[in-house]
Amino acid sequence: MGRPRDTSRDLSILDATLSLLTEVGYEQLSMEAVASRSGAAKTTIYRRYRDKAALVAAAVEHRSQATPPEPVAGDLRGDLLGLVSWLARQIAEQEIGLLGALFAGMRSDARLAEEMRRILRRDEAAMTDEPLRKAIRHGEELSPRAAELLAEVAPAVIVHRIVIAGEPCDEPFIGHLVDDILLPLLRGH
Amino acid sequence: MGRPRDTSRDLSILDATLSLLTEVGYEQLSMEAVASRSGAAKTTIYRRYRDKAALVAAAVEHRSQATPPEPVAGDLRGDLLGLVSWLARQIAEQEIGLLGALFAGMRSDARLAEEMRRILRRDEAAMTDEPLRKAIRHGEELSPRAAELLAEVAPAVIVHRIVIAGEPCDEPFIGHLVDDILLPLLRGH
């Protein structure tokens, strides 16, 4: 009972969080800034999320679920190129912030870390599962565990590229990833 | 001129940093705790490292450079299993802390981030380059870019497993990684 929560507050809080996350990163993201930008009081935020990590997790969870592109090329290589370049963009734009939150919250709150991992896995699965099945139906016979392999390797290499190498996932790299790693792997041996 | 720096301070500071990094992670690592555990004053730390991220980078840089195991199995698969399981252990034990520092420092100090990346790359290269060459010399003909591919894929998949999946790199996973991903990739086709 009692006054129901103002749904528009939820939205503005999560939006403010996402935009700040993109602008300044997890570390520099302050609750006070979220409150100020969203027009909500700090208490209103803390009523919903017990701390910064939980807020960020919710914000990323909430963000408009981008849907991967339909495979249209007709051949496996073309479909993979489209899929992987889209995947790289998603990771670069949205996942990195969540990774920061994950690192920060991992030790102090195992439950929250698990929650963030769930989101990351869900997103990566959505990015690789369905599209690849469609690509397979386009005619090429692939090993039955191809989708799993793709989901395991492609995001890993992309994240590694961005975080450890610190270099962009540009077109040449996408080509290299598809031609030298993914295609050999998927086509089996 | 003046009193020379006490080198024993360097060691105790870096050791304290490393142990705290392992215990509580980057986020929860406080300079005060480092000072207290190392017996050094905060001034002494800041005289050497401009901030927390730099300290952590130096600590990881300094840590005893573990040397990968000699390939002894005689066949490529056996060598890879030994190499990868050792690599997984190294990453789990030492790299994760540095990754936290990397995420935290990425936005605020590009130069430092680059430094951390350099360390990470150096370590990963050390882990994959020489051993693989030896494995190759054991007689199997591999694609010429095999070493590069291994350095690109193996750490990526391991880090991804630990961070995103949150699951340990145990023996079954190592077997899967070698048999289903690395060997097909290295043998090329």
Added chain:
Amino acid sequence: MGRPRDTSRDLSILDATLSLLTEVGYEQLSMEAVASRSGAAKTTIYRRYRDKAALVAAAVEHRSQATPPEPVAGDLRGDLLGLVSWLARQIAEQEIGLLGALFAGMRSDARLAEEMRRILRRDEAAMTDEPLRKAIRHGEELSPRAAELLAEVAPAVIVHRIVIAGEPCDEPFIGHLVDDILLPLLRGH
């Protein structure tokens, strides 16, 4: 028009306020605690009293008006002893809380402060006026302004004793107050 106020709410609110006031003092008295203990919603309290100070004033105003004891000793000293010891008990038990409210509300709301003073004065007058007149009628000729003097000095000394000295108004002190201060004063010279 509309639904009439539930008078039982008034009672439980004021009772809760009084008991909390005695237990924790004005400062630590929170509206939320009053609401919780009285079973009333905060709205219900604020509909009746505009803020904490007003609530406390009303609570003290409402409390069962203790009536001073009849002068029965027959002589002025005995009557005064009875009267003053009763007065000391009243002040210690009930007035102190109101004094806290008075101090807190003095600056922010002059009107309310005046209200609280009115209550305090009314009570002190009730405590001193009538009883003294009776004592006078018992036969002693006193200076015509004796009642005024008593009302001015006795509560002042008692409050001062409790608040500044922080010591109880026990029997020896009451004796001292009557013998060394009040009697000489009232008998005039």
Added chain:
Amino acid sequence: MGRPRDTSRDLSILDATLSLLTEVGYEQLSMEAVASRSGAAKTTIYRRYRDKAALVAAAVEHRSQATPPEPVAGDLRGDLLGLVSWLARQIAEQEIGLLGALFAGMRSDARLAEEMRRILRRDEAAMTDEPLRKAIRHGEELSPRAAELLAEVAPAVIVHRIVIAGEPCDEPFIGHLVDDILLPLLRGH
């Protein structure tokens, strides 16, 4: 060892506290305002005083100890008039704030309450002790406990007048206090 506390900080903090106490009263006195006005950081204040009540106590303790005027009139009544009017001014200007702090801190911290009482008693004693002795030496024979009585009654009546009656201790009231209460009391009977 280590960097010594900055004495100028102590001064500016206490000064800011005193001036704010006079301006807005104890209740409305915020630590943030003290910090801002004194130019010190909040932590610097909390390093010295564990909470608001302790800060206020220290501020009042520190304030320049006003010395009561020399008895110059030559007769007891004149000396008393001078002394009491000075006392009334001191109480009105400085003591009321401390009383607020006393009320606020009484329940939560008995030790602190005792500290504040000590200050109040010390000041009141200083205000009444020495001057009265001098007045006595001016030739009038007074009861030996006259000084005690004065210290007990005069501040009590003045505080009561200001707080409960809410009226100023102006000249007519001072006259009344001296002529109708203090002189009869001191001269004995």
Added chain:
DNA sequence: AAATAACCGAGACGGTACGTCAAGTCTTGAG
């Protein structure tokens, strides 16, 4: 009987201040 109007509980809301923590800088005295 229905409509109206104030009541009541619950609890969300914007604020203000709290007291704490850690980061990185500065100051002292000693070596």
Added chain:
DNA sequence: CTCAAGACTTGACGTACCGTCTCGGTTATTT
């Protein structure tokens, strides 16, 4: 010039109440 100790500014943290504001639901009148 270095070191240990520790004070300092800054800025954010998460919490506690304040007094206000919806809600859904409940009485009593008043049409």
